[in-house]
Amino acid sequence: MTTQGDLAALFDWRAAVVLLPIQPDDGTVLFPAERGAVRNVVLGRRSEFASGRRCAHLAMEHLGRPGLAVPMGLDRAPVWPHGIVGSITHTDTMSAAVAALKADGIRSLGIDLEPALPLPEDAVDTILRPEERRGLASLPKATQLLHARIIFCAKEAFFKCQYGISRLMIDFHVVAIRLDLADGSFEAALTQDAGIFPANQVFAGRFHLDAALIAAGMTLEG
Numbered sequence: 001m002t003t004q005g006d007l008a009a010l011f012d013w014r015a016a017v018v019l020l021p022i023q024p025d026d027g028t029v030l031f032p033a034e035r036g037a038v039r040n041v042v043l044g045r046r047s048e049f050a051s052g053r054r055c056a057h058l059a060m061e062h063l064g065r066p067g068l069a070v071p072m073g074l075d076r077a078p079v080w081p082h083g084i085v086g087s088i089t090h091t092d093t094m095s096a097a098v099a100a101l102k103a104d105g106i107r108s109l110g111i112d113l114e115p116a117l118p119l120p121e122d123a124v125d126t127i128l129r130p131e132e133r134r135g136l137a138s139l140p141k142a143t144q145l146l147h148a149r150i151i152f153c154a155k156e157a158f159f160k161c162q163y164g165i166s167r168l169m170i171d172f173h174v175v176a177i178r179l180d181l182a183d184g185s186f187e188a189a190l191t192q193d194a195g196i197f198p199a200n201q202v203f204a205g206r207f208h209l210d211a212a213l214i215a216a217g218m219t220l221e222g
């Protein structure tokens with residue numbers, strides 16, 4: 001079973017991470033400023049949203065701050081309170097959030113959780129670059145699509161982390177992931193300029209894999 005400690009190990013020690021199972025929303029978690037985002041949605045979506053926000057509120061408390069509202073922005077990205085950076089993710093069953101104080105030197109964070117299942121074969125070309133697909137070919141056939149999903153998870157964590165700074169939507173092929181399977185780390189290299197980030201800039205992240213979940217995390221300092 002994936003633990004909160006497994007996720008905390010993906011981030012800088014100054015970040016606080018919370019992992020919770022998703023419970024049906026009972027209307028007690030969300031602040032008024034958060035509720036509008038899920039007013040007209042099905043219970044499942046409201047529950048994952050509320051659970052992600054509960055993780056976010058608790059992560060802020062772990063930082064020694066009050067757990068304040070994290071409304072959804074017009075671009076759907078979470079709007080963290082002044083002085084706090086963070087990131088939220090969920091699967092069908094679990095939700096997680098990571099948060100840190102800008103004053104502690106953390107510039108942006110990205111987290112992603114995925115079920116530990118093979119990536120659907122028809123998604124591979126959309127998500128993986130040719131060299132990433134070639135890298136998978138050296139792995140046993142049975143694990144190739146699971147590793148493709150780790151790459152997907154790493155790209156989502158990178159995407160959220162960079163978005164916190166650039167506000168830029170980027171395509172999956174703009175970043176190339178290199179996994180270090182033994183170390184549980186990855187590098188995300190830009191294959192072209194992306195807003196303020198120049199081509200070839202490399203960002204470091206970490207991933208976790210167990211029988212249930214894949215998790216990826218990225219911390220940008222500064």
Ligand SMILES: CC(C)(COP(=O)(O)OP(=O)(O)OC[C@H]1O[C@@H](n2cnc3c(N)ncnc32)[C@H](O)[C@@H]1OP(=O)(O)O)[C@@H](O)C(=O)NCCC(=O)NCCS
Nearest residue numbers: 049052076077078088089090155159160163170171172175
């Ligand atoms: C937004 C996106 C990253 C969400 O990822 P996902 O794996 O589908 O879903 P997750 O559960 O992990 O994350 C959802 C959470 O991400 C957060 N989120 C949404 N948009 C975001 C953004 N632009 N930046 C950072 N976080 C964002 C939200 O908190 C959301 O949860 P909420 O709606 O309950 O608040 C994804 O759907 C997406 O649109 N990606 C854009 C393309 C992309 O990933 N490119 C990769 C380039 S390398």
